[in-house]
Amino acid sequence: MMTESHPKHILSIMVDNEPGVLARIVGLFSGRGYNIESLSVSEVDSDRFLSRVTVVTSGTKNIIDQIKAQVRKLIPVHNLIDITELKSFIGKELILMKLDIKQKTVLEIHKHIKNIGAKILFEDKTVIIVEFSGTPIEISSLIKKMKVYNIVELTRSGLVSMALGKDYIRR
Amino acid sequence: MMKKLSGARIVIEALIQENVKVIFGYPGGAVLPIYDELFKQNKIRHILVRHEQAAVHAAEGYARSTGKVGVVLVTSGPGATNTVTGLTDAMMDSVPVVCISGQVPTHMIGNDAFQEADIVGITRPCTKHNYLVKEISKLAESIHSAFHIAKNGRPGPVLVDIPKDIQTFETKYGGKKHTKSFAFYKPNIKPSLDTIVKFVNLLEESKKPIFYVGGGVINSGSRASLYLKKLLEITGFPCTQTLMGLGATPTSDDQFIGMLGMHGTYEANLSMNKSDLMICIGARFDDRITGKVSGFSPKSKKVHLDIDASSFNKSVNVDLLIQGDLSKILEMTLKYIENKRISFSKEKISAWWIQINKWRAKNCLNYENSKSIIKPQYALQRLDFLTKHLDPFITTEVGQHQMWAAQFLTFNKPKHWMTSGGLGTMGYGLPAAMGVQIAHPKDLVIDVAGEASILMNIQEMSTIKQYRLPVKIFILNNHYMGMVRQWQELLHGNRLSESYMDSLPDFVKLAESFGATGLRVSKPGEMDDLIKEMIKIKGSVICDVVVDPKENCFPMIPSGSSHDQMLLGPNDKLEGEISEEGMVLV
Secondary structure (H helix, E strand, O other), rough: OOOOOOOEEEEEEEEEOOOOOOHHHHHHHOOOOOOOEEEEEEEOOOOOEEEEEEEEEEEOOHHHHHHHHHHOOOEEEEEEEEHHHOOOOEEEEEEEEEEEEEOOOHHHHHHHHHOOOOOEEOOOOOEEEEEEEOOHHHHHHHHHHHOOOOOEEEEEOOEEEEOOOOOOOOO | OOOOEEHHHHHHHHHHHHHOOOEOOOOOHHHHHHHHHOOOOOOOOOOOOOOHHHHHHHHHHHHHHHHOOOEEEEEEEEHHOOOOHHHHHHHHOOEEEEEEEEEEOOOHHHHHHOOOOOOOHHHHHHHEEEEEOOOOOHHHHHHHHHHHHOOOOOEEEEEEEEEEEHHHHHOOOOHHHHHHHOOOOOOOOOOOHHHHHHHHHHHOOOOOEEEEHHHHHHHOOHHHHHHHHHHHHHHHEEEEOOOOOOOOOOOOOOOOEEEEEOOOHHHHHHHHHHHHHHHEEEOOHHHHHHOHHHHHOOOOEEEEEOOHHHHHHOEEEEEEOOOHHHHHHHHHHHHHHOOOOOOOOOOOOOHHHHHHHHHHHHOOOOOOOOOOOEHHHHHHHHHHHHHHOOOOOEEEEOOHHHHHHHHHHOOOOOOOEEOOOOOOOOOHHHHHHHHHHHHOOOOOOOEEEEEHHHHHHHHHHHHHOOOOOOOOEEEEEOOOOHHHHHHHHHOOOOOOOEEEOOOOOOOOHHHHHOOOOEEEEHHHHHHHHHHHHHHOOOOOOEEEEEEEOOOOOOOOOOOOOOOOOOOOOOOOOOOOOOHHHHHHOO
């Protein structure tokens, strides 16, 4: 039903940080056959127990409208905004990458890391752990470039995103 | 100073504060403290059902016939899982129900304890919202919130799962007023005057309008029905109603042109198909209504009034949508029409009415009556004729009998027709009728049933006996799961796989064994006497109406077809094969 040709939508959802709230959102997507391309969630307001969920999804306009209406119906959902519909926005992911270092390549890796503005979090004789944040495209291209070295493991977060300008999410 | 109360006591006190008079339930290990508190008071009446599914359907019947919230109390594990069908039914048909379930104590949760089920997980998709109360301090808040959520906005079921230790812990309870704010759920949006103006303009312009009215009008309350009736009078427009909407305005009105949809009337479906303005009020363009979406009312402008934003543009795109409580929207519309002194010319739509009356003249509900065998349609026509003056409450099971009841009975008041529309739950009608009868002890309550459906919750005859409920059960007995057989005839080469009902009980003896009266009729000439006797009998009656086993329900829009491709009777043949697309539809 959903193909690549449909534009991606970044939905930012403010919810009560209570048990099961993520299950409600994820269950709604799976139960109704919607697509989740990326998901990230964490508490953002510890005084009011609010979490912010960012879901990247895709679909026809009707499906996206339906997703928004269905999510807004969930009782713990305070607000939902479609960030992709706002004028401009920033979207970033975080990646941690563990690289196998051999004497030959370590200098080259260091140089590479410096060039792209990534950070070294850990280093010993065998491995190096690199942190980098960027747009999904930048991250994917980083992974591609680093493939020439020996990537031991990697993990990347879901997208977090914010519109420019005023506060859209709090009502 | 506020006294400390146990969790179980707080449950009861909170229910009293919510003005609950009746709950339907079944006790068990994990709710014993609540049942103990129930025993100690006399403000709330408990109806002991024989299966938890029936408790929910009874609560639905109670809710739908009163407009109040229906309340259910069950134990953990199997008690809770047995409610799932009922909760899903209430979810699909927007019925306000609060279901309280017991749960194993908090420290045992997740341990696969005896009679443990993750009911909050299981019911997440089939409730409007649910709570697992893990702290005694959250108990009162959860219960009051449950009622608030169940009845506001588009109504629905809410489950509150209460572990047994929470029921025994103590805390202070100051009543609903002193319970922490729970009411940020405020779904009742006020419609803007702009959209009302646009709406009235569309009404004025239309030459071929139709009101398409759903259960939302009934849910919105009696004021919505009154306003709609007024709007119908002012405009003179034709009106069709969905299965859920029957009785929203009187179906004996001349402007009412029958139910629409898969088994709707010829005139209703063709009016939808050929209209230039469709005004959908509190309905949701369900697949039973639209048939093939691409052929659904291709030339009309569509207006949709509803409280639920997720119903807009879901399967059919509309030109104007107005979100809000229907009684508010209709009131604003009437006020605007009055203030602007707008009058609707009956001339403008006279050609349209001539066309509709031509369709009407087809008399699509006509059937070939018989002198030797009872036709199910005839049985219902007689039932309607002989009970209409009593404004009976009608419930149904699911299948052919349900569609015939919708086609042949008169509904002159809202909240008098309880049927499982969205989920199509066989076994709904009998327990629902119990709930209705509890709410309206003096009124005539009839469950129009089929012999297959009635067996799905037949154990409730025991409940009916215990509370001396004078529920009348009108079984159209054709020895088949009739609707299944009809589809097998139409779509599966008449191979009647497992749809014959063998080894049926003797319904007369069955009635007698539960202290009710059993009556049987198999000759058309005896139909009236049976119905008159049924009404006369004070207690519960099972009528075993032996009907033509081969009769099918028409008109019918075969799956995957559109409104102008109806089968009007058994002699109407399908135009070609049902498409593959249609074959996979339910």
